[in-house]
Amino acid sequence: MNSAIDQRLALRNFERVKISHEPPEKRIHSFTVEPLMEYTDHEGIAEASRCIGCNICTQSCPASLDIGGYIRSTAVGDPAETIRIVFENLPFPAIIGRVCTHNCEDICVYNDTGGPIAIRHLKRYAADKFDDYGKILDMPKRKFIGKKVAVIGGGPAGLTTAYYLAIQGVAVTLFEARPELGGFMKQGIPRYRLPQEVLDKEIGFITNLGVEVHTNTQVGKDVKFEDLMADYDAVFMGIGNHKARMTGTPGSDAKNIMHATEFLGRVAYGEKINVGNTVVVIGGGFTANDSSRVSMRLGAKKVYILYRRREVDRPGYPSSNAEEEMEESIEENVQYMWEVTPFEYVSENGKVAGVKYWENEMVMEGRGRAKPVPKKEKVLYIPADMVIEATGQESDFSFLGEDYLRQLRLTPQGHVIVNQNGMTTIKGLFSGGDSTNINRDLITAVRDADIAAVGILNYLNVMDQIADDKWLPLVDRWKKYSPSAAIKS
Ligand SMILES: Cc1cc2nc3c(=O)[nH]c(=O)nc-3n(C[C@H](O)[C@H](O)[C@H](O)COP(=O)(O)OP(=O)(O)OC[C@H]3O[C@@H](n4cnc5c(N)ncnc54)[C@H](O)[C@@H]3O)c2cc1C
Ligand code: SF4
Structure with a gap:
């Protein structure tokens, strides 16, 4: 043993405490059975005790949570302290504890030694112990500081901004086009991965801080954007990307062909869509996975996911998150078909009946990704009662109006x-x-909002009036220690 860390490592059990899964036959017909089962106290404390607190993982957390800090408090049986630490940057511990992409686990030092610390699952374990975070967080008393901010969009970005501004006494008004808050946490991620009561608890905690909420209110239609710019001291835009990108495959006008976000959104609001026996999902990312598993829960007997590239090229791969998602789908009988190009939807009596497709050859071009090239000589066919296109979305900025639109600069990719x-x-x-960001996941939306909340307070020139700087999000907490920051400084 040549270092203190080596000695501490020797004292620890290296094996990750197993996370139990509900059996597929129990979960496949249910929107309320969560695939992963909660740690018991014994398991949670044992798993947290494996952590050496090196905080290397924090470098990969977009919101730079103090992971080593809150795992340590969990290990000593103080989940309330865990929640207090998480709230320094993130107001959704139970949500993120269920659906975070958890890149942190991919770089945990235990990756090759018994498995990474179950960082995501431990956050859920701590968060689920509390129904009301107000009882354990020592929030400052809210005093209006004379500034008003409008937030457009009630997803994680908008809600996080609202949270960190409201606790500092800023009057926040939030406008959301849909009937409920949550953005894709409500309309995209299905309830078996993210239960409604978890959404209600964490979103309710934020709105109860006095945020004025207008649901069913689309900016650009029900409220003018220029009025918000005139009536408020600053505006935050967390509008996500909700404009569906359809493939335009010939035959797309048949019934029972829809975009995944429409499909998942309608199911999220309680509609029981008749998907028939066989569903074909086009795409390869999160949204394709969720669409396939929701189809199973709506009664499909067979669901195929068709992706034009190889398994290793799918969005989000390589990561343990992408592995886990696929593993759970396969356990639920979803069948992946890699390297295929659907080129026609066949219909009968106006309703989709099947998908014609080609197999692809993957061709390397220079140093870029291998490109799928269809082998058109052989036409293949799968019957389908429903086709769901999980082929991406883009943001719709048209509500800004021409003048503002001209002033808004976007990247070539549209961010x-x-x-x-x-x-x-x-x-x-x-x-x-x-x-705005290219990661397009919850934790990066939270990070953007942390930055914007501090940015707005600075812009409003109210830093000297804030109730307690302990409640400012700790943006880039570890940046100064990171090797890349060190090189730049
Ligand atoms: C099916 C699916 C599964 C996913 N699974 C995961 C996962 O497991 N883990 C993960 O980390 N990420 C996941 N994501 C991605 C994640 O949900 C998003 O990255 C995140 O929700 C983005 O947050 P946001 O606040 O930017 O936007 P959104 O959550 O999209 O919220 C934007 C809100 O703005 C509203 N809005 C838009 N325009 C207007 C307007 N003009 N006026 C008023 N309101 C408006 C919208 O209605 C929406 O409610 C998933 C996404 C989908 C679609
Ligand atoms: S990298 Fe692993 S061991 Fe180190 S603090 Fe993070 S979770 Fe703990």
């Missing part, structure tokens, strides 16, 4: 360009989340 404070090229307009 909003923001400065280091989260402000767009329009003065007083801040932005974050899926419309």
Whole structure:
């Protein structure tokens, strides 16, 4: 043993405490059975005790949570402290504890030694112990500081911004086009992965801070964007990417062909869509996976996911998150078909009946990704009662109106360009989340919102009036220790 860390490692049990799964036959017909079962106290403490607190994982967390800190408090049986630490940057521990992409686990030092610490699952374990975070967080008393901010979009980016501004006494008004808050946490991620009561608990905690919420209110239609810019001291835009990108495959006008976000959104709001026996999902990412498993829960007997590239090329891969998602889908009988190109939807009596497709050859071109080239000489066919296209979305900025639209700069990929404070090229307009970052996941939306909340307080010039700087999100907590930051400084 040549270091203190080596000695501590020797004292620990290296094996990850197993996370139990509900059996597929129990979960496949249910929207309420979560695939992963909660750790018991014994398991949670044992798993947390494996952590050496090196915080290497924090470097890969977009919201730079103090992971070593909150795992340590879990290990000593103090989940309330865990929640207090998580809330320094993130107001959704139970949500993120279920559906985070958990890149942190991929770089945990235990990866090759018994398996990474179950960081995500431990967050859920701690968060599920509390029905009301208000009882364990020592929130400052809210005093209006004379500033008003409008937030457009009630997804994780909008809600996080609202949270960190409201606790500092800013009057926040949130506008959401849909009937309920949550964004894709509500309309995309299905309830068996993210239960409604978890959404209610964590979103309710934020809105109960006094945020004024207008649901069913689309900015650009029910409220004018220019009025928000005139009536509020700053505006935050967390609008996500909700404009469906359909493939336009010939035959797309048949009934029972729809985009995944429409499909998942309708199911999330309680519709029991008749999917028939066989469903074909086009795509290869999160959304394709969720669509396939939701189809199973709606009664499909067979679900195929068709993806044009190889398994290793699928979005989000390589990561333990992508592995786990696929493993759970396969356990639920979803069948993946790699390297195929659907080229026609066949219909009978106006309703889709099947999909014609080609197999692809993957061709390397230079140093880029292998390109799928269809082998057109052989036409293949799968019967289908429903086709779901999980082929991506883009952001819709049309609500800004022509004048503002001209001033808003986007990247060539269509993301909003923001400065280091989260402000767009329009003065007083801040932005974050899926419309702005390339990761397009929850934890990065939260990180953008953390930056924007601090950016807005600075822009409003109210840093000297804030109730308690302990409640400012700790943006880039570890940056100064990171090797890349060190090189730049
Ligand atoms: C099916 C699916 C599964 C996913 N699974 C995961 C996962 O497991 N883990 C993970 O980390 N990420 C996952 N994601 C991605 C994640 O949900 C998003 O990255 C995240 O929700 C983005 O947050 P946001 O606040 O930017 O946008 P959103 O969550 O999309 O919220 C934007 C909100 O703005 C509203 N809005 C838009 N325009 C207007 C307007 N003009 N006026 C008023 N309101 C407006 C929308 O209605 C929406 O409610 C998934 C996404 C999908 C679609
Ligand atoms: S890298 Fe692993 S061991 Fe180190 S703090 Fe993070 S979870 Fe703990």
